Amino acid sequence: MISVAVTLARGDFSLDVAFEGGAGVTGLFGPSGCGKTTVIRLVAGLDRPDAGRITLGERVLIDTATGARVAPHRRRIGLVFQDAQLFPHLDVATNLAYGRFFTPKPARRVETAAVIEVLGIGHLMKRRPETLSGGEKQRVAIGRALLTSPELLLMDEPLAALDDRRKLEILPFIERLRDEFAIPILYVSHSVEEVARLASTVVRLEHGRVARIGTPGEVLAPTALAPSTGRFEAISVLTGRVTRIDPAYGVSFVEHPAGRIVVPGLLEREGAEVHIAIRATDVTLALGRTPQVSVRTALAGRVAKVATDHGPFALVTMELASGDRLHAYATRLAVDDLGLDVGDGVQALIKAVSIDERGVQGLGVVAG
Amino acid sequence: MFTSEEWTAILLSLKVGSIATAASLPVAIAVAWVLARRDFRGKSLVDGVVHLPLVLPPVVTGYALLLLFGRRGVFGAFLADHLGLVFSFRWTGAALAAGVMGFPLMVRAIRLSLEAIDVRVEQAAATLGAPPLWVFATVTLPLASRGIVAGAVLAFAKALGEFGATITFVSNIPGQTQTIPSAIYALTQTPGGEAGALKLSIVAAGIALAALIVSEVSVRRARRGAAA
Numbered sequence: 001m002i003s004v005a006v007t008l009a010r011g012d013f014s015l016d017v018a019f020e021g022g023a024g025v026t027g028l029f030g031p032s033g034c035g036k037t038t039v040i041r042l043v044a045g046l047d048r049p050d051a052g053r054i055t056l057g058e059r060v061l062i063d064t065a066t067g068a069r070v071a072p073h074r075r076r077i078g079l080v081f082q083d084a085q086l087f088p089h090l091d092v093a094t095n096l097a098y099g100r101f102f103t104p105k106p107a108r109r110v111e112t113a114a115v116i117e118v119l120g121i122g123h124l125m126k127r128r129p130e131t132l133s134g135g136e137k138q139r140v141a142i143g144r145a146l147l148t149s150p151e152l153l154l155m156d157e158p159l160a161a162l163d164d165r166r167k168l169e170i171l172p173f174i175e176r177l178r179d180e181f182a183i184p185i186l187y188v189s190h191s192v193e194e195v196a197r198l199a200s201t202v203v204r205l206e207h208g209r210v211a212r213i214g215t216p217g218e219v220l221a222p223t224a225l226a227p228s229t230g231r232f233e234a235i236s237v238l239t240g241r242v243t244r245i246d247p248a249y250g251v252s253f254v255e256h257p258a259g260r261i262v263v264p265g266l267l268e269r270e271g272a273e274v275h276i277a278i279r280a281t282d283v284t285l286a287l288g289r290t291p292q293v294s295v296r297t298a299l300a301g302r303v304a305k306v307a308t309d310h311g312p313f314a315l316v317t318m319e320l321a322s323g324d325r326l327h328a329y330a331t332r333l334a335v336d337d338l339g340l341d342v343g344d345g346v347q348a349l350i351k352a353v354s355i356d357e358r359g360v361q362g363l364g365v366v367a368g
Numbered sequence: 369m370f371t372s373e374e375w376t377a378i379l380l381s382l383k384v385g386s387i388a389t390a391a392s393l394p395v396a397i398a399v400a401w402v403l404a405r406r407d408f409r410g411k412s413l414v415d416g417v418v419h420l421p422l423v424l425p426p427v428v429t430g431y432a433l434l435l436l437f438g439r440r441g442v443f444g445a446f447l448a449d450h451l452g453l454v455f456s457f458r459w460t461g462a463a464l465a466a467g468v469m470g471f472p473l474m475v476r477a478i479r480l481s482l483e484a485i486d487v488r489v490e491q492a493a494a495t496l497g498a499p500p501l502w503v504f505a506t507v508t509l510p511l512a513s514r515g516i517v518a519g520a521v522l523a524f525a526k527a528l529g530e531f532g533a534t535i536t537f538v539s540n541i542p543g544q545t546q547t548i549p550s551a552i553y554a555l556t557q558t559p560g561g562e563a564g565a566l567k568l569s570i571v572a573a574g575i576a577l578a579a580l581i582v583s584e585v586s587v588r589r590a591r592r593g594a595a596a
Contacts, residue, residue, distance in 0.1 A: 079491075085489050087493070
């Protein structure tokens, strides 16, 4: 368990945050300049806070009150930079092996073979970093950090420098290392989909302060508590079970108590539970019988709340059969024309093409 | 082909140049690292002192060396009494003069290559558990190798050509302090010495060219090794 409570001031920017991260992935989420990377660097020991305390389990990494400070190379915390930062003069195999020597023997619990297999980098071992693609570099960087068997893995926007296709190539690997190596991860991102997909807890940072801590569904939902959330950032997270994978159409079907969700791409296995992030801008509301439309996903629920303080838009929050909440943006005009009010039965239509694969657990590169 | 006096001057030049380069290299790396990576009060003063031999008339540098490292100089007396290290009118003095004159060139080249390294590569090494000295040896030095080689070759070439500071500090004693430039100078002052001066000039050009080729080859190798 990582526990952070620090303050730091640099020129115009000030940071004052306190949060804890447990097992699994803790997402540090927020707009650029909110202090995410600074927090990561403080935890890694690359920068020092003006005041505060950071502990990892029982170990005090820094405590400005007592003057205790552990040097970065003794923290046993892995760091994956946004732009890999591989050693350019060493081949992939040597890059991967670099930190192993410094890991105390009893602590070496991550197996080289397993890491190479999970990250799919076996064929790259003799290559030089400059000959690798961005996605390959990032996978090697993750492997290099992982092979020191760190007690905590810090990932600073590991996908930000990659194009969408490469992102989808790496996301499943991160899910696998989260699940297979059981190393807690502090994951920095400004992408709602990535955070919703990977994190069990999300810490939302704004202007160097913690704005909110909770599950992705809670923190990433559009609320008055996070007024700076842009309308394209507001998402809902729905949890369902994979019932069918259709390779012919290239889609998967996820059963949710409120209806069937059609997801683009082939999910890994039937029966698995998945979380799906859906942007509030991608939900269409419909009353009465659904007309013949091309949308294959229609979820039934009731209007729980209509917030009209979003300029020309209204934010309609639906409560689905499962108790999950689904947020939808519509114009205030549409809300009035339909006469939508709290308690009304309503259907949510979601186009499969608008579901970002990055926001669906277990989805890799879409075929074709 | 060469008179024994000419041979002596050639060999002495090679010795003086190599020793001067080898001895100043670790110091130059340390100074370049401090200038590239550390911020402290008086940094521009240190920077200025390092560059002084580049801008001062060489004779002035030689005279300063005489004052500091001569038999009765501040450091000279101490080194002679405690370490038995005598500079004045010895080949060691020629090496010291050559090293001092080449030092700014060496520091400049190394500093530039150190500044070109992304410190986050070194930080990545630290988060992998490597202690600072290990990071320096396995990441910083290899990535700066091009600048180090370039700096060393520059300094070596400068040492071979160094004349003003050397002749002021340790004079022009055949077999002791007479390097190629001093020998050429002496030959041009002697009737019938033109042929010898020409020969030594060609040798000087040959050595300088050879040094450049060696550096080019090793830089290419380093580049293949460290595509920074």
